Amino acid sequence: MTHPLPTLPLPPNRPRRVAFAGTPNDAVPALGSLAEAGFDIPVVVTGAPRRRSRRGHDTPSPVAAAAEQRGLSISHDPADLAACDADCAVVVAYGRLIGADLLSQVPMLNLHFSLLPRWRGAAPVERALLAGDEVTGVCLMALEETLDTGPVYWRHEVPISSTDTAASLRSRLSHEGAERLVTSLNDGLGTAEPQQGEPTYARKLSRADREIDWSQPATHIDRQIRVGGAWTMLNGQRFIVRGGTPLSLTHDAPPGTLQSDAVVTGHGIVRLNVVQPAGRPAAEAQAWLNGARLPSGTRFG
Incomplete structure (x- = not known):
């Protein structure tokens, strides 16, 4: 017997107090755009400091460094996304799965760098490029416990040029996605629509x-x-x-x-x-x- 997934809380149409979770460079533009647009960001949850080279010291994630420059509170515990009394949390390339218990406590939005349901998973940009896709994009979806299956608020298409690298394409997606994230939070999220079409999965490249x-x-x-x-x-x-x-x-x-x-x-x-x-x-x-x-x-x- 199957049991229906629990109904998750929805964000307000125009949230103003927005927690943030992200780790790599790809997530920095979204954090910066939210801060510059005047959103109240009570906490930034990010990956723990790590050693980047064999002889180096532990260094903060790019998101942690950006948050510190802006004087924002930094945490490595995802539970703080729910403990900070935010209207919702925005998740961008956080790098860890968020469990159902946490999702049931705070509405979460995910900025994902593909045209869902194509390229669900960890490496959507690399997979789109390797497959020879002519277009990809960025979506804002409601986060669910299952992998990248949530309903989508909007999609923004981005063409892939014959000279694009994974780095240049990620940069374009992250900046254009950040701009549209802020616009949608200010103008009103509207209603998220279920994903349509056959899903494909973007496992990490080996x-x-x-x-x-x-x-x-x-x-x-x-x-x-x-x-x-x-x-x-x-x-x-x-x-x-x-x-x-x-x-x-x-x-x-x-x-x-x-x-x-x-x-x-x-x-x-x-x-x-x-x-x-x-x-x-x-x-x-x-x-x-x-x-x-x-x-x-x-x-x-």
């Missing part, structure tokens, strides 16, 4: 997702490169391609073969722009090629 298969078309490999961290093997060592240009030129050589400053693929070639050999910093591909003096015909992969 190392295997980023491995270049040179038998794939150059356009597919280009998308892997623009997502970030695309890698292959060269002389038994991992080799990262940070930037490249897909070209429709064809060669008789097998996929993965180096031809001058480009690598042959299953359809077309990828000209190398920025590369990172194992144990070395990223470098312009031509400078690296001049130093490496690899013979034409060297195989990657």
Whole structure:
């Protein structure tokens, strides 16, 4: 026997006291826009400080740093979202699931970087780019216990250009989403509508997702490169391609073969722009090629 999910509290149409939860850089524009628009932000809940490098010190999350600059109260306990007597909480890339007990205590809105129900989950921007989507967007939805299933207040479409990287696309989505978040809170949220359509899921990219298969078309490999961290093997060592240009030129050589400053693929070639050999910093591909003096015909992969 199935039991219906409990009815969750709804935010007021124009909330003014707004708690915030978020952690990475992608969430900073929303926090900044809320503060600059004059909303009362009683608490900012964010991930705990963490060490960014092996020899470094624990550093606050980007959201914590932004909140500190604005003199806002910072917490690492999500229970504080309900304890601060807010009209609602806005959640942007917080990085932790919020349980039903907390959702039942305070209305929560989630700014999500996709056109729901397409790309529910942890890596919607990377998955949209890797799939070759021509458009993505940002949604404001009511947060539910189940993953990204809540009803949607609004959707804003954003085209994906042929030169967009995951970083540039996330930046555009986060800034345009932040602007529309504030507008909707000021003008009135209206009524959220159930999601329509077949859902797809955006699981985090694995190392295997980023491995270049040179038998794939150059356009597919280009998308892997623009997502970030695309890698292959060269002389038994991992080799990262940070930037490249897909070209429709064809060669008789097998996929993965180096031809001058480009690598042959299953359809077309990828000209190398920025590369990172194992144990070395990223470098312009031509400078690296001049130093490496690899013979034409060297195989990657």
